[in-house]
Amino acid sequence: MGTNSQRSDFKPEVDLNRNAPPRSDDDRAMSSVSVKGLKENWQKWSSEHQESQKLNPFSHDTRQTVVVLQRGQDDYGRPQQGSLTEKRGKEAHTHIGREVQKLCEVIRDIGEHGGKGITVEFGKLFEHYVAISNTLVGILLRARKQGLVNFEGEMLWQGKDDHVAITLLE
Template identity: 50%
Template sequence: MASYNKSVVDGKIAMWKKKEDEHREKQLINPFSEWEGSSHRKVLDKNDPEYARPVAGTMTDIRGKQAGKMVSREVQELLHVIERIGTVQENGSVVVLFGNLFEVYNKISNKLVGMLMRARKQKLVHFEGEMLWQRRDDHVPITLLVTAEEARK
């Protein structure tokens, strides 16, 4: 039987004890945890700015921030495409029909409707209706409310 160095074994025990303590702390603040002792966890409040947000610094938080940056870049690309293929109106705004935009943008990305909804939520574009559907809404005008350069800033 192999003989183990007591300090190596003590180090492994300490490492696992630390992991156990970290896990316990996470479970105590987890609103869905059924662990005993989790009664001191923070009460959820929808007005809390951290509500429905991942714990800062976690991989979920990092992935979420990366995804947000990727979506912002795609919205920027959409605005550039609208500027490029749209028609400038007398008031200076740029308008493109959904059908024309779909034909061009579908070669770039298959997420046009989602990006349009995101851009509308950010007040970068305007169009009528809740959702746009290929063929049915090809005649719906999409108006650019800001230039791509203004949106980037």
Template identity: 40%
Template sequence: MAGNQLTGQEDTSVSSRITLFNQAAEQHQNWMMINPFAHYNVSDMPKRCFGQDEYGKPPAGSLSEQRALQANVWALEQMLQLCEVIENNGEPDPVDPRLRRLEFGQLFNLYNDISDKLMGTMLAARKNGFVEFSGETLFQGRDEVVPVRLLRPFQQLKIEILAKIEDLRCIFTEKPLETFLRHD
């Protein structure tokens, strides 16, 4: 009788291990279906379907998402620094004296000590509605006198940018590192 009970426990243990193995095998097989490096021919790989809100974004909870959040925080910090340089070194804007503006040549000379990514930071700041300047890109020498102006008073921009940074940091801290490590 004791032998039958022991066999029943062994069967349960073995069957649960088999179930776990099958689940792991299925997860691996699903991953290999979407892994671009698992196929000899790209045409063998199934097409992935993304919703419009998912397209171009890293998988939720991945290390890629964590790095993207960190990069966004860094970019916002750079934009804040750019606005601060314009505020501290610029002159009142003739259209709206509450706003500050600085010629690109002066901005280039001041900001070059801070970072070598001035134009990229300016483009990002313009895209986010923090600064305004004419033209697609500005070049040293040719566009020295083109004004770069803040679109709102600096204190208002500072509050807005710091709020965005804080929101991103909250998202970053809400997801512990363990969740990032599990998915990548």
């Protein structure tokens, strides 16, 4: 094609401010006020950040004002009261509780009544429950921990453990 000066679509750079009127004293004062406001906002953010770093356990700020809980104390290993983490944990706990209830209902529906309670094989339960949720084994482990179901072994594997009996205890 050629150099820029030979191209037909070439436009030289234009200084857009060359025709601007000179700045008045009011304009200069207004810009200094906005810079002053920016400085104050930055200082406010900086102070707030320093205070939040005092509460951050991963911060290298050595002036920690938070009492660090030790093992054995009541709130050790628990989120702060009223925090988003506590809220999410409660929501998750409620969700898992509903999943465990659904699992028990499915076992009641498809299981066989026997002497020990309602029993179903893992393979049959897996085939029915897969349409409800993909977390059957985790929910089974939680239900066993709560004393609602019982089965042999630590973990159940599809295919390998299809004939393991799962008993609903309630």
